[in-house]
Amino acid sequence: MTTTTPTALPTEERVVRREALYFAVRNPKLVIGFSIVFVFAVIGLLGPVLLDVDSPNEYVAMPMLPPSSEHWFGTTTQGQDVFTQFVYGVRTTFLAGAIGGGIAAVIAMAIGFTAGYRGGLVDEALNMLTNIVLVIPTLAVLLIINAYLGIRSVGMQALLIGLTSWPWAARAIRAQTFSLRSRDFVDLARLSGVGTPRIIAREIAPNMSSYLFMTFILLFGSSVLIAASLDFIGLGPTEGVSLGLMLQNATQWSALQLGLWWWFVPPGAAITAVVGALYVANVGLDEVFNPKLRET
Amino acid sequence: MLKVENLTKVYKVGTFGGRTLKAVDAVSFEVPQGEVVSLIGESGSGKSTIGKMILGLIPMTSGTITVDGVPVRAGREYYRTVQGVFQDPFSCYNPVFKADRVFQLIKDSYYPSVSDKEWAERVHVAIEDVRLNPREVLGKFPHQLSGGQLQRLLIARALLLDLKLLIADEITSMLDASTRIDVLNLLAELKTRGLSVLYVTHDLSLGHYLAERTVVLRSGTIVEMGLTHKVFDGPLHPYTRQLLSSVPRLHAPWEDAAAVETCLYHERGGKGGLYEAEPGHFVACAQLDDCQGEPS
Amino acid sequence: MSLRVSDLRVHYRTLRGDVKALDGVSFAMDDGEILGLAGESGCGKTTLGKSLIRMDGRMRHIGGSVELDGRELPIGDDRAMNGFRFHEISLIPQYSMSAMNPTRRIGKMINELLRSRGVTLDREELERRIAQVGLPVEVLGRYPIELSGGQKQRVVMVISTLLDPALLIADEITSALDVSTQKAVAKALLDFRDRGYVKSMIFITHDLALTAHIADTIMVMYAGKLAEKAPTEELIKAPKHPYTKLLINSLPEIGVRFEERKLEGIPGSPPSLLRPPQGCRFRDRCPLASEQCVEEPPATEVEPNHYVACWKAA
Numbered sequence: 002m003t004t005t006t007p008t009a010l011p012t013e014e015r016v017v018r019r020e021a022l023y024f025a026v027r028n029p030k031l032v033i034g035f036s037i038v039f040v041f042a043v044i045g046l047l048g049p050v051l052l053d054v055d056s057p058n059e060y061v062a063m064p065m066l067p068p069s070s071e072h073w074f075g076t077t078t079q080g081q082d083v084f085t086q087f088v089y090g091v092r093t094t095f096l097a098g099a100i101g102g103g104i105a106a107v108i109a110m111a112i113g114f115t116a117g118y119r120g121g122l123v124d125e126a127l128n129m130l131t132n133i134v135l136v137i138p139t140l141a142v143l144l145i146i147n148a149y150l151g152i153r154s155v156g157m158q159a160l161l162i163g164l165t166s167w168p169w170a171a172r173a174i175r176a177q178t179f180s181l182r183s184r185d186f187v188d189l190a191r192l193s194g195v196g197t198p199r200i201i202a203r204e205i206a207p208n209m210s211s212y213l214f215m216t217f218i219l220l221f222g223s224s225v226l227i228a229a230s231l232d233f234i235g236l237g238p239t240e241g242v243s244l245g246l247m248l249q250n251a252t253q254w255s256a257l258q259l260g261l262w263w264w265f266v267p268p269g270a271a272i273t274a275v276v277g278a279l280y281v282a283n284v285g286l287d288e289v290f291n292p293k294l295r296e297t
Numbered sequence: 298m299l300k301v302e303n304l305t306k307v308y309k310v311g312t313f314g315g316r317t318l319k320a321v322d323a324v325s326f327e328v329p330q331g332e333v334v335s336l337i338g339e340s341g342s343g344k345s346t347i348g349k350m351i352l353g354l355i356p357m358t359s360g361t362i363t364v365d366g367v368p369v370r371a372g373r374e375y376y377r378t379v380q381g382v383f384q385d386p387f388s389c390y391n392p393v394f395k396a397d398r399v400f401q402l403i404k405d406s407y408y409p410s411v412s413d414k415e416w417a418e419r420v421h422v423a424i425e426d427v428r429l430n431p432r433e434v435l436g437k438f439p440h441q442l443s444g445g446q447l448q449r450l451l452i453a454r455a456l457l458l459d460l461k462l463l464i465a466d467e468i469t470s471m472l473d474a475s476t477r478i479d480v481l482n483l484l485a486e487l488k489t490r491g492l493s494v495l496y497v498t499h500d501l502s503l504g505h506y507l508a509e510r511t512v513v514l515r516s517g518t519i520v521e522m523g524l525t526h527k528v529f530d531g532p533l534h535p536y537t538r539q540l541l542s543s544v545p546r547l548h549a550p551w552e553d554a555a556a557v558e559t560c561l562y563h564e565r566g567g568k569g570g571l572y573e574a575e576p577g578h579f580v581a582c583a584q585l586d587d588c589q590g591e592p593s
Numbered sequence: 594m595s596l597r598v599s600d601l602r603v604h605y606r607t608l609r610g611d612v613k614a615l616d617g618v619s620f621a622m623d624d625g626e627i628l629g630l631a632g633e634s635g636c637g638k639t640t641l642g643k644s645l646i647r648m649d650g651r652m653r654h655i656g657g658s659v660e661l662d663g664r665e666l667p668i669g670d671d672r673a674m675n676g677f678r679f680h681e682i683s684l685i686p687q688y689s690m691s692a693m694n695p696t697r698r699i700g701k702m703i704n705e706l707l708r709s710r711g712v713t714l715d716r717e718e719l720e721r722r723i724a725q726v727g728l729p730v731e732v733l734g735r736y737p738i739e740l741s742g743g744q745k746q747r748v749v750m751v752i753s754t755l756l757d758p759a760l761l762i763a764d765e766i767t768s769a770l771d772v773s774t775q776k777a778v779a780k781a782l783l784d785f786r787d788r789g790y791v792k793s794m795i796f797i798t799h800d801l802a803l804t805a806h807i808a809d810t811i812m813v814m815y816a817g818k819l820a821e822k823a824p825t826e827e828l829i830k831a832p833k834h835p836y837t838k839l840l841i842n843s844l845p846e847i848g849v850r851f852e853e854r855k856l857e858g859i860p861g862s863p864p865s866l867l868r869p870p871q872g873c874r875f876r877d878r879c880p881l882a883s884e885q886c887v888e889e890p891p892a893t894e895v896e897p898n899h900y901v902a903c904w905k906a907a
Contacts, residue, residue: 185388188354189399189451192381194373194406207393339771340742443862473633473799475859478843482858485851499771506845506856529847543772545802546846547829551776 024289031289034282041275045095048088057081057089057242068263075263078254086242087267093243094225094275097159101224104163105170106217112167113174114201118182128175135168140230147236155238158231162224170216177212181205211290215283222279229272244268298493299328299351299462304360306346306517320346322517323360328462328510333485333494335504335525338514339540347514348466348497352381364462373406380455384467386447390439396447397435399454407458423453427483445476452483463487466497481507501544505529513537519571523578533580595793596622596760601657603644612866614640616817617657619892620900622760622793622810627786629808629825630797635863637817642762642797644668646684662759679710683758683791687765689749693737700733703752712756722751722790726781743774747781754790761791765798779807801844805829810898813837816863816874819892821906823899833895833906836875873903881905 025031054061064080066072074083116127143161181187182205190200206213231237232245233252251257251265306321321343328334338344350357353371362369364379383389390396400420408416424431427449434446442450448468455463465484469477484494485507498504504511505525512522513534521534532538542552571579603615615637622628630638643649645659645668654669661681667673686692694702700719707714720730726747737745746766754761763782767775785791798804804811805825812822813834821834832838839859849856861878864870873879873886885904892902 185383185385186391188349188352188381188383189389190402191354192352192376193399193402194376195402204391208391210393339773445862474801474840475633475843476862477858478845478856479858481845482851482855501772502845502847502849505847506849506851525850539773541847543776544847545776545779545800545806547802547805547841547844548846551806 021289028285028289030281031285034278034280034285037274037278038282041091041271042095044088045092049092052085052088054082054085057086059085061085065259065261074267075261077250077264078256078259078261083247083264083267086247087244087271089242090244090247090268091271093155093241094228094245094272096155097162097228097243098221098225098275100156100159101162101166101228102217102221104160105167105220105224106213108163109167109170109174109216109220110213112171114178114205116171117175117178118197118201118205120179120182124175127171131168131171131175134165135172137165139165140227143227143231144234144236147231151239153239155228155241155243158228158238159224162227162231166220166223166227170220173216174209174213177209178205181208211286215286215290218279218283218286222276222283225272225276225279244272298330298365299495300361300363300366301326301347301351302361302363304347304350304362305358306343306350306355307358320517321350324514324517324519325360326512326519326522328493328495330461330493331488331491332509333488333496333507334510334512335496335498335508336512336514337498337501337504337540339499341516342514343517344497344499344514345466348381348464348495351495352379352464354381377407377458378461379464380458380460380462381464381466382448382451382455382468385471386444386451387439389451390447392439394438396437396439396442396450399450400457403454403457419457420453423456424450426456427453428479429453443476444472445480448472448480449483452480452487460492462493462495464495464497467499469503470498470500477503501529501540513540518581519579520581521579522571527575527578531578533574533578595624595626595662597660598641598645599658599660601641601644601659602655603640603648604653604655605640606651606653607867610867611653613817613869614652614866615644616866616869618814618817618819619657620812620819620822622795624792625786626810627783627794627796627808629804629811630795630814631799631801631804631811632814632820633799633863635816635866636814638797638814639764640817641814642684642764642795645760645795646678646682646762647671647674679753679758680756681758682760682762683753683756685746685750685753685761685763685766687768689742689746689766692749693745695737698734698736699740699748703733703755706752707755710756719751719755722755723748725784725788726751727777741774743770743778746770746774746778750778750781750785754785757790759792761785761794763794763796767803768798768800775803779803783807801829801840802846813840816869817866818874819900819902820875821899821901821903822892823896823901827896827899833899833901834875834903835879835881835905839880875903 058081060080061082062072062076062080064076064078066076068075072082072084074087076082112127112131116124116131142165146161187200187204190204195203228237228243229245229248232243233249235249237243237246237249245268247268248265251261256262256264302325304321304324305319308318308320310316310318324343324347326334336344336347346355349355351362351369353369353375369375391398397420404411404416411419421431424434429446429449434442434450439447463484469480472480481503484496487494496504496507508525510523511525511528513520513528513536515536521528521532521537528537529541532541545551571581574580598621599619601615601618602613604611605614618637618641630641632638640652643652644654645666648654648668648671659666659668661677666677693699697705703719704714720733723730723732728744728747732740732744732748740748767778770778782794782796786794796804796807808825810822811825811828813820813828813836815836821828821832821837828837829841832841836859843856843858845856859878864874864877870876871887872889873882876882876886879886890902890904892900895901895906
């Protein structure tokens with residue numbers, strides 16, 4: 002059959018893809034949002050490589066220096082270079098977002114797809130679990146876990162965030178699956194002898210790929226925020242540096258009172274920019290994928 | 298061929314299934330080999346539920362369904378011989394894939410060892426069997442094809458298997474008049490190949506055009522069944538008469554439904570089941586339900 | 594003369610260009626006339642109905658005019674049309690179930706609706722009309738969810754015609770209903786006309802047999818154009834356009850059986866209205882087509898009130 006050869010991509014498929022791309026590159030929200038995220042991602046990815054320092058927490062210069070050509074973002078009260086910390090912090094932030102958001106997305110998909118497709122008792126049980134996790138005050142639980150277990154690494158922190166932030170996404174995916182599973186093509190796949198996991202993966206999921214993508218973006222953003230909040234209140238990882246830890250240190254050493262604005266403005270602005278840009282891009286994506294929202 | 302006995306479906310509604318709803322109530326009928334039987338009913342009559350239960354897409358509450366004497370076990374082997382076509386052709390195709398993917402699913406499940414080249418030939422033959430031009434319909438997305446073409450492709454899909462029984466659930470109700478009749482003719486021709494067809498419909502004239510036997514359903518029970526010409530020319534149940542008188546006919550004005558007389562069979566022991574009024578013509582007791590009421 | 598549509602052109606804007614859904618349609622309706630608008634999906638019948646009352650965002654009025662009782666309707670101007678809607682022209686939508694606010698009791702909803710239109714409710718008249726369509730007056734105290742599809746459809750019919758509009762547009766209002774309900778709704782429509790609640794009515798449907806029971810005149814459309822328009826009896830018994838003939842011949846009626854008389858469909862499918870072909874649009878599917886059909890046939894009056902757009906019909 003001609004369809005099985007991927008080389009012969011029919012014109013129409015290209016047209017459909019081009020249509021999404023057409024709106025994507027013309028959507029200012031999407032372009033601006035992703036550009037900002039991209040810039041920070043490049044900083045986090047390449048920055049530490051280019052800076053070539055052993056540890057971002059080294060004492061390298063006089064304390065409390067304002068921004069200069071030597072130290073772009075100035076130094077802390079201990080004489081650490083703020084720019085170096087910032088670059089490493091951005092990397093940590095993306096790591097927290099990717100791991101936390103990724104774990105949450107995987108759990109949300111597993112539970113959402115199963116509950117939505119199976120329905121009945123399975124659905125009610127999973128729904129109950131989701132609702133329980135949903136109403137647990139996540140931050141409080143993380144506080145307790147952090148306080149008792151102590152968190153050393155960024156990865157551990159991201160894992161805990163991922164394990165607690167999936168419920169709303171699971172509910173959304175469940176609702177989508179629920180409406181898709183009543184479509185006749187699911188029945189037709191069953192009549193073709195296709196098993197349940199394959200039906201979910203090959204029939205239902207492709208229909209909500211854009212939706213899943215947006216869910217991941219939102220989970221990524223919220224993981225970044227939660228990680229920053231935890232760091233800020235002193236429950237962040239004890240090793241390394243993150244934007245939230247920078248803020249916490251700045252507060253602890255009274256940067257505001259001492260007028261060391263270069264210490265807390267960059268990390269604060271970066272968190273706001275990354276999360277804000279993700280949300281703006283998400284709105285843009287919504288407009289691209291949902292023809293009804295397209296402004297013609 | 299197909300034998301349905303005392304088929305019942307009870308839905309549990311409300312949280313934790315607090316209330317029950319009887320959608321199908323002790324329905325028994327047969328579809329002989331090489332015949333079309335039409336299952337006629339209005340919305341809420343349970344006709345589609347019966348079709349879906351025969352296909353094993355929803356579980357039955359009680360009763361038996363046998364095909365050639367073997368009780369139904371939904372699964373890959375069962376679907377080799379029993380297939381379905383549904384009402385909405387656009388909902389039967391996964392919108393993100395090309396329409397001919399339905400053939401690929403059949404190949405993957407049932408004929409994995411057949412070479413691609415031979416399979417392509419078989420698909421061509423099947424498509425020509427349903428009077429379509431393979432070059433016009435292969436390699437296209439569902440939205441690029443018409444409803445009639447899509448329904449015929451689904452019939453072609455079923456023909457690729459060792460089909461014995463086809464459940465056709467309202468397959469023409471979303472098609473235009475000028476293409477609808479071609480799909481109906483195709484169904485009628487299946488029986489000349491020795492296939493059996495259960496044609497589920499709300500449209501009496503279409504059922505009359507096609508079927509050897511007619512089963513009239515109301516609120517989950519059979520009110521009348523028998524050879525089509527007997528049911529249509531001499532309807533015995535007041536509900537059947539009322540249905541027949543409501544059908545708009547092109548060349549004749551609406552006639553008022555015959556007044557509901559007292560049930561002829563009530564005293565002759567027809568209560569609870571079907572009474573054989575003449576050979577091959579069964580009717581339910583009219584006093585068992587409220588058919589004297591105005592339709593709403 | 595109650596309604597006069599001349600050379601109406603309405604296009605849909607899409608990414609790939611304009612879809613010429615309605616491409617030069619002219620017809621007139623008398624007072625008291627019920628016009629059955631029939632045709633297959635995509636023929637422009639719903640577009641025509643919508644253009645007369647409310648265009649949606651993608652529709653554009655390209656040309657032509659609509660006159661109701663001598664006044665020209667500003668159909669391209671959504672605001673200016675507000676004065677006409679409900680008062681002069683009213684619509685019964687296809688899915689009346691979604692037309693009603695589920696959180697309001699029906700009586701209260703009608704009251705609010707009328708007030709928003711600057712009219713006070715005549716409760717007695719409302720109750721009389723509810724009774725006329727065969728519903729108990731108690732439905733006014735119920736929520737929409739408590740009513741069946743046919744009951745809701747009839748309630749919406751009453752609401753749409755409360756102000757005695759000159760023109761009522763009924764768009765596929767029976768296609769989601771069961772046959773017996775369908776009959777009741779159709780009879781209620783006829784009754785509305787006979788009592789003068791509406792002056793004239795456009796009944797849009799794909800079901801030719803049903804139209805034949807309601808309409809005085811039937812207009813068959815094909816691919817955005819008028820194919821044939823004639824008094825009901827004449828159109829059913831002596832159609833002149835090849836499309837109408839084939840369409841009528843493809844309808845299975847009770848009495849026709851596959852074994853005895855095999856019906857035939859119309860081969861092919863309607864042309865794309867993105868780039869409609871030159872000349873007669875039915876040409877590709879028409880058994881009578883000839884060279885002449887490359888030129889577009891005008892809708893001509895071959896017999897009194899019988900218009901056909903076909904070179905072979907005259």
